[in-house]
Amino acid sequence: xxxxxxxxxxxxxxxxxxxxxxxxxxxxxxxxxxxxxxxxxxxxxxxxxxxxxxxxxxxxxxxxxxxxxxxxxxxxxxxxxxxxxxxxxxxxxxxxxxxxxxxxxxxxxxxxxxxxxxxxxxxxxxxxxxxxxxxxxxxxxxxxxxxxxxxxxxxxxxxxxxxxxxxxxxxxxxxxxxxxxxxxxxxxxxxxxxxxxxxxxxxxxxxxxxxxxxxxxxxxxxxxxxxxxxxxxxxxxxxxxxxxxxxxxxxxxxxxxxxxxxxxxxxxxxxxxxxxxxxxxxxxxxxxxxxxxxxxxx
Amino acid sequence: xxxxxxxxxxxxxxxxxxxxxxxxxxxxxxxxxxxxxxxxxxxxxxxxxxxxxxxxxxxxxxxxxxxxxxxxxxxxxxxxxxxxxxxxxxxxxxxxxxxxxxxxxxxxxxxxxxxxxxxxxxxxxxxxxxxxxxxxxxxxxxxxxxxxxxxxxxxxxxxxxxxxxxxxxxxxxxxxxxxxxxxxxxxxxxxxxxxxxxxxxxxxxxxxxxxxxxxxxxxxxxx
Ligand SMILES: Nc1ncnc2c1ncn2[C@@H]1O[C@H](COP(=O)(O)OP(=O)(O)OP(=O)(O)O)[C@@H](O)[C@H]1O
Ligand SMILES: [Mg+2]
Numbered sequence: 001x002x003x004x005x006x007x008x009x010x011x012x013x014x015x016x017x018x019x020x021x022x023x024x025x026x027x028x029x030x031x032x033x034x035x036x037x038x039x040x041x042x043x044x045x046x047x048x049x050x051x052x053x054x055x056x057x058x059x060x061x062x063x064x065x066x067x068x069x070x071x072x073x074x075x076x077x078x079x080x081x082x083x084x085x086x087x088x089x090x091x092x093x094x095x096x097x098x099x100x101x102x103x104x105x106x107x108x109x110x111x112x113x114x115x116x117x118x119x120x121x122x123x124x125x126x127x128x129x130x131x132x133x134x135x136x137x138x139x140x141x142x143x144x145x146x147x148x149x150x151x152x153x154x155x156x157x158x159x160x161x162x163x164x165x166x167x168x169x170x171x172x173x174x175x176x177x178x179x180x181x182x183x184x185x186x187x188x189x190x191x192x193x194x195x196x197x198x199x200x201x202x203x204x205x206x207x208x209x210x211x212x213x214x215x216x217x218x219x220x221x222x223x224x225x226x227x228x229x230x231x232x233x234x235x236x237x238x239x240x241x242x243x244x245x246x247x248x249x250x251x252x253x254x255x256x257x258x259x260x261x262x263x264x265x266x267x268x269x270x271x272x273x274x275x276x277x278x279x280x281x282x283x284x285x286x287x288x289x290x291x292x293x294x295x296x297x298x
Numbered sequence: 299x300x301x302x303x304x305x306x307x308x309x310x311x312x313x314x315x316x317x318x319x320x321x322x323x324x325x326x327x328x329x330x331x332x333x334x335x336x337x338x339x340x341x342x343x344x345x346x347x348x349x350x351x352x353x354x355x356x357x358x359x360x361x362x363x364x365x366x367x368x369x370x371x372x373x374x375x376x377x378x379x380x381x382x383x384x385x386x387x388x389x390x391x392x393x394x395x396x397x398x399x400x401x402x403x404x405x406x407x408x409x410x411x412x413x414x415x416x417x418x419x420x421x422x423x424x425x426x427x428x429x430x431x432x433x434x435x436x437x438x439x440x441x442x443x444x445x446x447x448x449x450x451x452x453x454x455x456x457x458x459x460x461x462x463x464x465x466x467x468x469x470x471x472x473x474x475x476x477x478x479x480x481x482x483x484x485x486x487x488x489x490x491x492x493x494x495x496x497x498x499x500x501x502x503x504x505x506x507x508x509x510x511x512x513x514x515x516x517x518x519x520x521x
Pocket of ligand 2: 338339340383457
């Protein structure tokens with residue numbers, strides 16, 4: 001006759017068996033981990049997207065600048081020539097071009113309607129400058145322009161680029177903070193669940209200590225259980241979150257902020273890191289709770 | 299093996315045990331007796347470091363229990379076989395799994411042959427798959443004894459191992475303990491069954507410790 005204990009069971013499996021199954025509340029940990037990870041995927045998408053946005057705005061706006069010339073009618077052509085001459089001799093400029101009346105009209109059309117008599121209005125001349133590599137020194141250029149063409153104003157967009165980039169990086173920071181908070185909340189909930197499980201099994205733990213179990217052995221049974229639950233929940237949550245993000249409308253050419261929410265390239269790997277991370281959080285939280293509780297119990 | 303030096307213990311009220319000094323020599327067989335509530339179980343708990351003396355020193359295997367870490371306590375208990383007054387089984391595991399528990403928690407394997415021999419020795423082969431709550435009092439106590447000896451401990455502490463069994467079964471359990479003592483194990487049995495003590499004295503050299511007026515004293519040969 002072979003006895004049940006003679007069955008080869010790995011020590012790890014048996015460590016799970018010495019603590020009785022935890023019944024209907026077990027799935028709560030899995031659910032919590034799943035919900036938290038689901039939220040985390042979106043926080044992650046938000047911070048990655050706003051990071052990309054901040055870069056895109058900075059880059060696109062940094063590449064071009066505009067020189068605006070407001071001068072009396074007889075001075076316009078003279079100063080335009082002076083500006084073009086200055087630009088031609090400035091290092092770090094890839095190209096430059098004075099906008100003609102038709103282009104200026106096209107620019108203003110959305111605001112003033114078609115048929116605008118550009119010639120009759122004191123509309124400034126616009127000269128578009130595309131930055132080269134390495135870029136020009138904008139302060140130097142500004143000073144030279146002031147000397148050559150007093151009516152010229154260099155606008156390299158820093159004025160409104162900065163607040164936009166700042167807002168984007170602030171959103172990114174909020175995203176990262178959310179991820180940290182979600183992680184901490186998960187750790188707190190798993191700690192509570194683990195402490196409850198340890199308290200419920202106080203008598204089992206007492207018996208295990210009496211037959212010579214070390215704290216680490218008893219802790220292992222609980223830690224494995226909660227880590228596996230968190231891993232399972234987080235895997236489901238991450239999968240659901242990824243499906244949700246993938247189902248968002250694709251970013252169109254306009255590249256608006258909302259449609260840009262999602263992952264690109266290697267970014268898709270980030271959500272895959274969440275389940276192991278959740279397991280790690282559960283592992284650390286349960287382990288800490290277990291050793292603390294074990295000292296209280298016996 | 300185990301020695302008490304001026305040990306006192308109190309649960310918070312007055313001293314339950316005081317000024318206890320004694321040594322359990324290797325290979326000795328002791329009975330511990332005294333009225334219910336005298337502190338027999340408390341004495342045993344001091345001997346396996348479940349309780350720490352309120353004053354004095356308890357020395358287990360040459361180490362003061364107050365200096366032992368929690369892991370040291372676990373390791374020390376693997377060298378002591380304990381039969382608890384209330385058996386202390388895990389009710390969700392089979393009898394065989396409960397008996398193997400001291401092996402399981404130290405990540406060691408018990409050989410199937412050893413397990414079978416042990417179950418046969420205590421006459422519980424047919425109940426290997428039963429859950430502890432399904433067992434009778436006597437069956438539980440024999441199983442507890444089997445679990446206490448499974449890791450081949452140097453010392454066996456038994457708290458009322460014949461507490462709720464008939465005379466026949468008491469004798470069987472006593473015989474098992476005597477056999478273990480003949481194999482060289484140090485044995486301490488708490489009991490208030492004087493007939494059992496008489497019976498044992500007929501078979502081996504057994505000493506009797508009596509708890510009276512908070513002291514533990516060696517009783518005379520007259521019993
Ligand atoms: N955890 C505890 N807290 C407070 N008092 C306790 C505790 N455990 C035991 N006592 C008290 O200590 C006294 C001795 O208890 P103990 O269990 O050692 O007696 P005993 O000699 O084993 O009795 P019995 O023969 O009935 O088993 C009893 O009066 C009991 O009420
Ligand atoms: Mg007792």
